Amino acid sequence: MSPPPPHLIPIVDGSTGWEHLATGEAFEQGLREHTGRYTVLCGLQINVASMVNPPDWPCQPCHELGGRA
Numbered sequence: 001m002s003p004p005p006p007h008l009i010p011i012v013d014g015s016t017g018w019e020h021l022a023t024g025e026a027f028e029q030g031l032r033e034h035t036g037r038y039t040v041l042c043g044l045q046i047n048v049a050s051m052v053n054p055p056d057w058p059c060q061p062c063h064e065l066g067g068r069a
Contacts, residue, residue: 008066011038012049019055020046021062041065 007024020040022030030038030048037045042061058068 008041008068010055011040011046012053012055013044013046013059014049014053015047017049017053017056018059019057019062020044020059021066021068 008021009024009027010019011022011027012019014036020038020042022038022040026039030036036048038048039045040059040062042059042065
């Protein structure tokens with residue numbers, strides 16, 4: 001039996017407007033660091049956009065890795 005997929009959190013990149021996915025652990029680490037930067041599934045470190053900004057496009061690598069493609 002395979003383990004359940006990790007809890008994934010959508011995060012909008014403030015520079016590009018693309019929606020990336022982060023694990024719960026990566027999201028919590030970004031919150032603890034108070035930098036506004038998060039490491040997402042595709043390997044990038046992004047600066048988060050305002051939480052009221054809707055995403056423009058999904059990051060295809062993040063969504064494929066997260067099983068949402």
